[in-house]
Amino acid sequence: MRSLKVSRIAMLRRSRALVVSRRLWKTRLVFWAGALAIGAISAGFAWGADYAQGLFILMTQPGSGNLLPLVLTPLGFVVCALASSTWFPGAQGSGIPQAIASRHLRDRPDRGGLLSLRIAIGKIFLTVAGLACGASVGREGPTVQIGAAIMLQSARVGRMANARGLILAGSAAGVAAAFNTPLAGIVFAIEEMGRTYQARTNGVVLSAVIIAGLASLGILGSYTYFGVSYASATFPQDALAVVVCGLVGGLMGGLFSRLVIALTRRIRRWRTSAPRWRAVQLAFAAGMITAVVGLACNGETFGTGYDQARAAVEGEAPTATYFLGKFLATLAATVSGIPGGLFAPSLSVGAGLGASVAVVLGSSIGIGAIVGMAGYFAGVTQAPMTAFVIIFEMTGNHDNVIAIMVAAMLGYGTSRFVAPEPVYHALSRLFIADALRQRRAAAAQAADVTGSDKTTDQGSPVPPAGR
Numbered sequence: 001m002r003s004l005k006v007s008r009i010a011m012l013r014r015s016r017a018l019v020v021s022r023r024l025w026k027t028r029l030v031f032w033a034g035a036l037a038i039g040a041i042s043a044g045f046a047w048g049a050d051y052a053q054g055l056f057i058l059m060t061q062p063g064s065g066n067l068l069p070l071v072l073t074p075l076g077f078v079v080c081a082l083a084s085s086t087w088f089p090g091a092q093g094s095g096i097p098q099a100i101a102s103r104h105l106r107d108r109p110d111r112g113g114l115l116s117l118r119i120a121i122g123k124i125f126l127t128v129a130g131l132a133c134g135a136s137v138g139r140e141g142p143t144v145q146i147g148a149a150i151m152l153q154s155a156r157v158g159r160m161a162n163a164r165g166l167i168l169a170g171s172a173a174g175v176a177a178a179f180n181t182p183l184a185g186i187v188f189a190i191e192e193m194g195r196t197y198q199a200r201t202n203g204v205v206l207s208a209v210i211i212a213g214l215a216s217l218g219i220l221g222s223y224t225y226f227g228v229s230y231a232s233a234t235f236p237q238d239a240l241a242v243v244v245c246g247l248v249g250g251l252m253g254g255l256f257s258r259l260v261i262a263l264t265r266r267i268r269r270w271r272t273s274a275p276r277w278r279a280v281q282l283a284f285a286a287g288m289i290t291a292v293v294g295l296a297c298n299g300e301t302f303g304t305g306y307d308q309a310r311a312a313v314e315g316e317a318p319t320a321t322y323f324l325g326k327f328l329a330t331l332a333a334t335v336s337g338i339p340g341g342l343f344a345p346s347l348s349v350g351a352g353l354g355a356s357v358a359v360v361l362g363s364s365i366g367i368g369a370i371v372g373m374a375g376y377f378a379g380v381t382q383a384p385m386t387a388f389v390i391i392f393e394m395t396g397n398h399d400n401v402i403a404i405m406v407a408a409m410l411g412y413g414t415s416r417f418v419a420p421e422p423v424y425h426a427l428s429r430l431f432i433a434d435a436l437r438q439r440r441a442a443a444a445q446a447a448d449v450t451g452s453d454k455t456t457d458q459g460s461p462v463p464p465a466g467r
Contacts, residue, residue: 042143059072076132077287078287101114136290138344148174168205232399238367249374293329294325304345308322309373312366312368377411
């Protein structure tokens with residue numbers, strides 16, 4: 001009898017271990033599938049964005065009607081803004097503030113209002129539509145929100161508990177797949193997304209970045225975002241250009257961040273009285289500014305600015321005022337309410353700024369563009385490690401490591417004097433406040449319904465006699 005009892009206990013333990021093993025493998029398979037989906041969707045998103053931008057360039061060539069952007073761009077902004085606010089609320093803007101906000105929200109409904117498959121789908125199509133009408137936006141920030149939404153959905157399907165860590169992993173995988181920069185994805189997760197990074201998420205983040213990167217590589221192949229730069233910074237000849245690009249880039253990046261934060265807060269207050277109509281007015285005005293600036297700059301400021309930035313990195317300087325036009329066009333698109341990111345346009349502004357500084361100082365245009373990107377991008381995001389790593393990986397040149405680091409740190413330090421609050425985290429607080437406000441309103445409505453039900457059940461009070 002005793003031996004029979006022992007065998008039953010052993011069988012019970014084995015069956016429990018098998019159940020746990022099945023659950024564990026199901027969780028792993030769902031996680032791997034989510035990471036693969038991020039890589040594949042990022043590759044498709046990249047193709048769609050490039051096609052949309054090429055289509056806009058084809059339609060707005062001088063032979064097709066040079067003034068077409070004055071009609072197409074404002075109307076496109078209006079359609080994207082209305083679609084975002086009506087059918088895909090939460091899809092507006094970069095997407096990185098939404099991902100950051102969702103890590104601070106604990107309740108599932110609150111996170112679902114910022115990260116869902118519906119929002120991810122809307123983000124893709126509306127960002128592509130924005131590029132098709134000439135908006136100065138990028139796809140990299142939206143890929144962060146898309147990756148976080150996919151990984152959060154995977155957590156629900158696989159019943160994974162660490163939702164905050166998975167949001168972090170999905171965001172990192174999005175950056176890595178969008179730029180083909182795995183190291184930058186990891187550093188971005190640590191520095192920008194999770195200021196309270198936990199060591200136990202190391203494996204999750206690394207696994208998501210590797211799997212998403214493999215999926216993207218399988219579709220797009222191995223590449224460096226801006227090609228390979230052969231320009232090398234020499235000291236002391238290029239020292240002045242590195243310092244000036246870092247300081248001026250940080251100053252302009254901080255100014256951009258401060259303007260975005262201030263304008264966004266004012267616009268939110270202005271839109272409270274008539275949100276739909278004022279959203280149309282704002283989008284139309286932003287689209288018109290984008291069109292006018294684009295026509296004044298011979299069409300160079302439309303779209304992501306990738307071609308201009310790559311040309312500058314390769315030694316071909318854009319026009320002297322290109323970076324100012326791109327600055328204004330990116331600012332207009334950012335506050336307009338349409339979906340779209342800041343990464344690629346910011347890098348383009350920085351490349352134009354650095355190239356112009358290099359021309360004035362007689363330095364290498366390629367070096368100026370690279371350190372200009374580092375200084376300005378670090379100034380906008382106030383994430384110098386991410387700026388350094390992402391530009392280092394995108395240009396593929398080991399000789400400029402120190403120059404990029406110096407420019408990024410100078411840009412970060414200068415930006416802190418102009419904009420004490422990082423732009424993504426400042427905007428994320430607005431989404432957190434909205435989620436808390438909606439939760440309180442829902443709780444108050446539920447309490448009113450409960451109170452009215454109790455009154456109905458008890459009946460109307462009987463008035464005293466004689467009254």
